[in-house]
Structures are given as C-alpha cells and as structure tokens.
Amino acid sequence: MLTDEPPVLQARDLHAGYRGVPCVRGVDLDVHPGEVVVVLGPNGAGKTTTLLTMAGALPGLGGDVLWRGAPTKAPLHRRVGDGLGVVPEERSITSRLSVLDNLRIGAGPVERALELFSELRPLLGRRAGLLSGGEQRMLATARALAAGPSVLLADELSLGLAPMIVSRLMRALREAADQGATVLLVEQHARKALAVADRAYILQRGAVVWSGTADEARRNLRRIERAYLGQDGAGARD
Ligand SMILES: Nc1ncnc2c1ncn2[C@@H]1O[C@H](COP(=O)(O)OP(=O)(O)O)[C@@H](O)[C@H]1O
Ligand SMILES: [Mg+2]
Structure with a gap:
C-alpha cells in the first residue's frame, strides 16, 4: 500500500556510527504509514547502524530522526511505549x-x-x-x-534461513502492513524482501546510492545486484 500520508518515521541527513566516528553519512529515508520499506546493501554498508539509530537504540551523530513528523532523541524504550517494535539482528x-x-x-x-x-x-x-x-x-x-506496533523495524530476518521460511516471514510482515502497521526492514536477501516491499533504499558505504519503488527495483534487479550488492549477487541466492 502506497500512501500520501506524511512519513511516520524519517531520517534526515542522518549521520550515525560508533564512538563519535560516523559510518553512516547523510542518509535521507522516509517510511510512510502502511508501507513496507526495505533497506538493502552489502555487509558493512551501515544498514544495522541506520536502523538502530532510527530506533533510538544508538545516539545519532548528526542530522535528525523524525518520529511522526517531530525530531526525536528519545531512547528506544520510550519509542517502544509509543508504538515502535524492533526485531534486532542479534538473538x-x-x-x-x-x-x-x-x-x-x-x-x-x-x-x-x-x-x-x-x-x-x-x-x-x-x-x-x-x-x-x-x-x-x-x-x-x-x-x-x-504487540501491534504501529511501526516495526526488523533487521535481517532472513539471515541463514531456508528460502521457504524467509518467504513465510516476509509474508507476515506484508500482512501486518496490510492491516495498518508500517514496516522498515533491513535485508541482504533482496529478492525475497522486494517481493513484499513497497519501496527500497540501497546503502553502500554508509550512503544511499539508490532508492525507488520496489517494483522498479524488481524490474532492474540484475543491474542493481551487479552495481550495488556485489558481483556474487548477494541477496539473490535463489
Ligand atoms: N559496535 C560497533 N562498533 C564499531 N563499529 C561498528 C559496530 N557495529 C558495526 N560497526 C561498523 O560500522 C559499519 C557499518 O556496520 P553495520 O551497520 O553493522 O552494517 P550492515 O548492517 O549493513 O552490515 C561497519 O564498518 C562495521 O564494521
Ligand atoms: Mg547488519
């Protein structure tokens, strides 16, 4: 579902990283209500760092995270109380x-x-x-x-899993979005994620190098994989 409603979660010129050293620089990213947005990119591109900073689990180093249109520096637990859900990368x-x-x-x-x-x-x-x-x-x-989150952030749900299970998890996210939730998904598994996403961003070395509709990304998948996701077609193993 694509909507014209203002973003529920937004990164604006976001700089993020660890111990004051940014590895994510100048990321702009919008998530509108009811959308499934996927962030793709090779290992080390800054996907997890972006997601954690947008969740409030990691302090930003510059730029803004906007929650329902207002800049926020609220820590994760406060955003969870306000309708944010997170499935982190680690167990x-x-x-x-x-x-x-x-x-x-x-x-x-x-x-x-x-x-x-x-x-x-x-x-x-x-x-x-x-x-x-x-x-x-x-x-x-x-x-x-x-928990019925209004916004769910999920990091690499598919990592190391059989294709059928990956599809199952992606479908569950799509259904949640169709029932009114908003989903921001970080994935290396481009194909499976794009099958359920509305829009996609590709990160490379901490910057957005491509963004567009999932439909556009699906139509240009080979080229996108070659150009941005590594020659081995990372994320396109089946
Ligand atoms: N806890 C950490 N401390 C310092 N550097 C980190 C930490 N976590 C990740 N990094 C570095 O930040 C960069 C981006 O990592 P990350 O956001 O995890 O990428 P991705 O999720 O796209 O694989 C990488 O260079 C990684 O080595
Ligand atoms: Mg990661």
Missing part, C-alpha cells in the same frame, strides 16, 4: 525460557502471536534455545507483531 529471545514464556514476556497477547504464527503452537513447551534458527526468528517476529 532477541531468551534461550532458557520456553516458547510460551518468551511469548508471555512480550507486550502483546500470546494468542495473537499464535494466530500470526500457528507453527509455534506445537512448540510452546520447548525451550527457545532448542528451536531451529527459523523457528527462533518466527518466535521473535510473532512476539513483536503480537
């Missing part, structure tokens, strides 16, 4: 707790998470640490979506 579930207990400590109803990912139902009693990689990502995604 976010608690390994020693059961699937059920992981869902219980989420901000949304357990039953909602199980409606979204019924695959988790037979696994409720299992320790989360014993789940497969794909099941763990489903658990983290189900928990985040069950």
Whole structure:
C-alpha cells in the first residue's frame, strides 16, 4: 500500500556510527504509514547502524530522526511505549525460557502471536534455545507483531534461513502492513524482501546510492545486484 500520508518515521541527513566516528553519512529515508520499506546493501554498508539509530537504540551523530513528523532523541524504550517494535539482528529471545514464556514476556497477547504464527503452537513447551534458527526468528517476529506496533523495524530476518521460511516471514510482515502497521526492514536477501516491499533504499558505504519503488527495483534487479550488492549477487541466492 502506497500512501500520501506524511512519513511516520524519517531520517534526515542522518549521520550515525560508533564512538563519535560516523559510518553512516547523510542518509535521507522516509517510511510512510502502511508501507513496507526495505533497506538493502552489502555487509558493512551501515544498514544495522541506520536502523538502530532510527530506533533510538544508538545516539545519532548528526542530522535528525523524525518520529511522526517531530525530531526525536528519545531512547528506544520510550519509542517502544509509543508504538515502535524492533526485531534486532542479534538473538532477541531468551534461550532458557520456553516458547510460551518468551511469548508471555512480550507486550502483546500470546494468542495473537499464535494466530500470526500457528507453527509455534506445537512448540510452546520447548525451550527457545532448542528451536531451529527459523523457528527462533518466527518466535521473535510473532512476539513483536503480537504487540501491534504501529511501526516495526526488523533487521535481517532472513539471515541463514531456508528460502521457504524467509518467504513465510516476509509474508507476515506484508500482512501486518496490510492491516495498518508500517514496516522498515533491513535485508541482504533482496529478492525475497522486494517481493513484499513497497519501496527500497540501497546503502553502500554508509550512503544511499539508490532508492525507488520496489517494483522498479524488481524490474532492474540484475543491474542493481551487479552495481550495488556485489558481483556474487548477494541477496539473490535463489
Ligand atoms: N559496535 C560497533 N562498533 C564499531 N563499529 C561498528 C559496530 N557495529 C558495526 N560497526 C561498523 O560500522 C559499519 C557499518 O556496520 P553495520 O551497520 O553493522 O552494517 P550492515 O548492517 O549493513 O552490515 C561497519 O564498518 C562495521 O564494521
Ligand atoms: Mg547488519
């Protein structure tokens, strides 16, 4: 769904990095209500850094992050209280707790998470640490979506997962957006992400080098992969 509504989340000339050294420089990025926006780019391009800074998990080094049109420096927990959901790149579930207990400590109803990912139902009693990689990502995604975030930021949901599971996760994000959520997704898996996205940005060495509709990106995928995502076609392995 493409909308004319003003962006719900925006980066304006954003500079971000670590210990005062920027690795993201001058990024402009808009996420409109109801959109799925994907940020693509090779390893080390600054995708995670951009996402964490837009989430308020990392302080920016310059420029602005705008939340519902107003510049914000609010820390992550305050933005979460205001409708932001995050599925981080690193493991976010608690390994020693059961699937059920992981869902219980989420901000949304357990039953909602199980409606979204019924695959988790037979696994409720299992320790989360014993789940497969794909099941763990489903658990983290189900928990985040069950909270009904107005904006969900997700980092590399597909990393190391079988294509079918990647499609399953992408579909869940698309459905959430179709039901009114807004999604900003960081991915190396260009093909699968573009299949559900409305718009795309490509980052290279900390800067936006391409942006356009997902449709445009899909039509020019070969060229985009060659030019921006590395000759090996990173993100296009199937
Ligand atoms: N915690 C950190 N401390 C210092 N440098 C980091 C840290 N995390 C990432 N970087 C560096 O910042 C750059 C961008 O990284 P990142 O945003 O993780 O890229 P991507 O998510 O696109 O792979 C890389 O050069 C990376 O080495
Ligand atoms: Mg990353």
